[in-house]
Amino acid sequence: MYRLFLAVRYLLTRPINLLGMLGILLSVWALVVVVSIFSGFLVEIERHVRSASADISVGDLPPWAEWTPLERALRDDPNVQGLARRLVHYGMISRPGERPPTPPLLGRTALHGGDQPFLLLLGIDAAAERDVTGFAEWLQHPAIPADLRADPQAPLAAPDGRPRVLVGLERLQRDGLRRGDVVVLTSGRLLDGPEGGRGLQQITLELVVAGAFKTHHGGFDGNNVFVDHGVLRTALHPDRPDGVQEIAIRVRDLDGLAATADRLQRAVARVLDRGDDRAFGRVVTWREKNGQFLASVEHQRGLLKIVLVVIMVTAAFLMLATLSMMVTEKTSDIGILTAMGGTPGGVLQVFLACGLTITAAGTALGVLTGIVTSVYLEEIRQAVLWATGIDLFPLNVYNLDRVPCSLDPWWLLQVAAMAFAVGGVVSAWPAWRAARHDPLVSLRGA
Amino acid sequence: MSTPVLAAHAVTKHYRLGKREIPVLRGVDLTLQAGERLALLGASGAGKSTLLHVLGLLDQPTSGQVCFDGRPVHDLPIAERARLRHAHTGFVFQFYHLIPELTALQNVLLARMMASSMTGYWRQRGAARAAAKALLEQVGLGDRLHHRPAELSGGERQRVAIARALLAEPRVILADEPTGNLDSHTAAGVVDLMFSIQQQRGIALLLVTHNEDLARRCDRIVRMQDGVVLAEPTGT
Ligand SMILES: Nc1ncnc2c1ncn2[C@@H]1O[C@H](COP(=O)(O)OP(=O)(O)OP(=O)(O)O)[C@@H](O)[C@H]1O
Ligand SMILES: [Mg+2]
Numbered sequence: 001m002y003r004l005f006l007a008v009r010y011l012l013t014r015p016i017n018l019l020g021m022l023g024i025l026l027s028v029w030a031l032v033v034v035v036s037i038f039s040g041f042l043v044e045i046e047r048h049v050r051s052a053s054a055d056i057s058v059g060d061l062p063p064w065a066e067w068t069p070l071e072r073a074l075r076d077d078p079n080v081q082g083l084a085r086r087l088v089h090y091g092m093i094s095r096p097g098e099r100p101p102t103p104p105l106l107g108r109t110a111l112h113g114g115d116q117p118f119l120l121l122l123g124i125d126a127a128a129e130r131d132v133t134g135f136a137e138w139l140q141h142p143a144i145p146a147d148l149r150a151d152p153q154a155p156l157a158a159p160d161g162r163p164r165v166l167v168g169l170e171r172l173q174r175d176g177l178r179r180g181d182v183v184v185l186t187s188g189r190l191l192d193g194p195e196g197g198r199g200l201q202q203i204t205l206e207l208v209v210a211g212a213f214k215t216h217h218g219g220f221d222g223n224n225v226f227v228d229h230g231v232l233r234t235a236l237h238p239d240r241p242d243g244v245q246e247i248a249i250r251v252r253d254l255d256g257l258a259a260t261a262d263r264l265q266r267a268v269a270r271v272l273d274r275g276d277d278r279a280f281g282r283v284v285t286w287r288e289k290n291g292q293f294l295a296s297v298e299h300q301r302g303l304l305k306i307v308l309v310v311i312m313v314t315a316a317f318l319m320l321a322t323l324s325m326m327v328t329e330k331t332s333d334i335g336i337l338t339a340m341g342g343t344p345g346g347v348l349q350v351f352l353a354c355g356l357t358i359t360a361a362g363t364a365l366g367v368l369t370g371i372v373t374s375v376y377l378e379e380i381r382q383a384v385l386w387a388t389g390i391d392l393f394p395l396n397v398y399n400l401d402r403v404p405c406s407l408d409p410w411w412l413l414q415v416a417a418m419a420f421a422v423g424g425v426v427s428a429w430p431a432w433r434a435a436r437h438d439p440l441v442s443l444r445g446a
Numbered sequence: 447m448s449t450p451v452l453a454a455h456a457v458t459k460h461y462r463l464g465k466r467e468i469p470v471l472r473g474v475d476l477t478l479q480a481g482e483r484l485a486l487l488g489a490s491g492a493g494k495s496t497l498l499h500v501l502g503l504l505d506q507p508t509s510g511q512v513c514f515d516g517r518p519v520h521d522l523p524i525a526e527r528a529r530l531r532h533a534h535t536g537f538v539f540q541f542y543h544l545i546p547e548l549t550a551l552q553n554v555l556l557a558r559m560m561a562s563s564m565t566g567y568w569r570q571r572g573a574a575r576a577a578a579k580a581l582l583e584q585v586g587l588g589d590r591l592h593h594r595p596a597e598l599s600g601g602e603r604q605r606v607a608i609a610r611a612l613l614a615e616p617r618v619i620l621a622d623e624p625t626g627n628l629d630s631h632t633a634a635g636v637v638d639l640m641f642s643i644q645q646q647r648g649i650a651l652l653l654v655t656h657n658e659d660l661a662r663r664c665d666r667i668v669r670m671q672d673g674v675v676l677a678e679p680t681g682t
Contacts, residue, residue, distance in 0.1 A: 001562045001563060001564045001566070001567040002556055002559035005556070005559055006545070009545075009548060009552075013547045332543075333543075333545050335543060336537075336539075336543035336544075336545070337560075338504060338528075339504060339531065339537040339539075339543075340531075340532060340556065340557055340560045340610075340614075341528050341529065341531050341532025341533075341561055341614075342528065342560060343524055343525055343528045344524070439504065440504060440505060443499070443504070443539060443543070444495065445541075
């Protein structure tokens, strides 16, 4: 009993110990808030990436791959709901009579895509694409003004015979394009020349802007344009009407995604088997396809955790200093405590209790304020913006509409455990010193 | 003659300073009967405090025995010695050794907390407080319960220390120059108080002092010199 009583008394009469508590509090707070913002951010971009991806994609197809047998094999799988073929190519778009700009495009960010003039051309079958991805929603995103909306039923239809193009909303607006404007697509294709040599054939297509699209993934919108599959195929491979480069697949049941991808991989390999050792075609889930990007954000979160834990350790040194000071000051009490029936173990526990009380208070307050801050992050951002004009978290940079935040109870537990581990170690040393102090030294002296 | 409550048999104590062995106690025999008031006199450095620490189980003898109620206790495990110290022995020191963060009442109560668990103390906290208050009133500090040591005079501090030593209802009080730091008038008051409580409760008192007058008020006087007891007159 005396251990806790003395510990609390010692602490209450020494406001300097608040410093140690403050250190723990702040570092726990930072670990909770910063990581929850990052986790929220991760959830958001995962959602964004997801919204712009098919469940499963088949890529790495050889030039001789044919759509009909692949489609038949893939449709056989019970978990496949729909599939759409795509052609993926590259090119630049400019107004007629103008040269395409040179990279980098100033005023554009890599995060949003569109910082360079090169684009990915996605040749799609609009009707099939609608069943497989969020294509229909991308065309009707509420942010798209009425005069930039394409016909949702047949966005790439060309009744006048002039091929259409769909451009990401932001890119469209930056370039000042309107529906009905004509743009020139400049691209090229490699030719198999005589004696194995190769040549480049320029491709120029006049396209009519059919409207804008917008996913939640700014990077996708800035880097991709949609054209009709048939148009692109005719320009690129006039000799291969059944050619295919990429297949987007929607599954019925998302739970079995990885297993489905494995099955489809085998199906694709069977279709493309030419009797040699080479395997063609790669089937990836949406997460695998964007794995690098997601991993990079996760990796940043990991680094941040390390930095913050180091800060916590630094804060703990502050506590070590104040606790050591206190032990040095209180060695005079150790004699009488021993005379009254205390043991070295008891003395150790008095000072350990001091450190752990500081740790517990700092951790509890840190977690609490951290949770409150995380929950009201958007309100706090608004308040700071209103009061000082400083935007702590410029949302438009990240394509978000509120500060993201995701509180993970498991992480809170980990933070608390880390704080206790660090606090415990830091308390143990001064406490151990106190326990080793010879009580007779204090009893003989004044 | 009944079994002494506390006894030292051929107790020696050596301190090691580097390679040198310094003999501080060189075969001390001493008995303390229940309820007896014994004065220990001797020049500075004679080994009085050391003997007191050994008798109070704060220090272990190099050789010899310390017996409590006839039972050797000097080499019991550390926790057991701490328990005995708490249950049977009260200490009063020259420099009071009050804990500055605690009020007078809390300093006294601490003696009760030492051996109680959290729940155990909580259950008997009312009784403990009453007992501590009664003791502080008995030593004349009924109106100083909530003063910190820094707000008390030397004499008052020593009275708090006496109350603290008594709270656990010990059978022995070991007092090491309890008035060494007080003026003669205050000292007389403290001594009177200690003697009256000691007599009233039948506690054995070992009083280390340099004051011959004070020693004469005891039942028996033992003198020490260079680590040995000079003469212990047998019987009273
Ligand atoms: N830890 C120690 N190491 C070495 N020598 C010690 C130690 N503690 C005490 N001594 C020595 O033991 C001797 C006896 O000390 P002690 O304190 O028992 O004397 P004392 O009779 O109480 O003296 P005083 O009347 O001045 O209080 C002294 O010479 C002292 O220097
Ligand atoms: Mg002494």
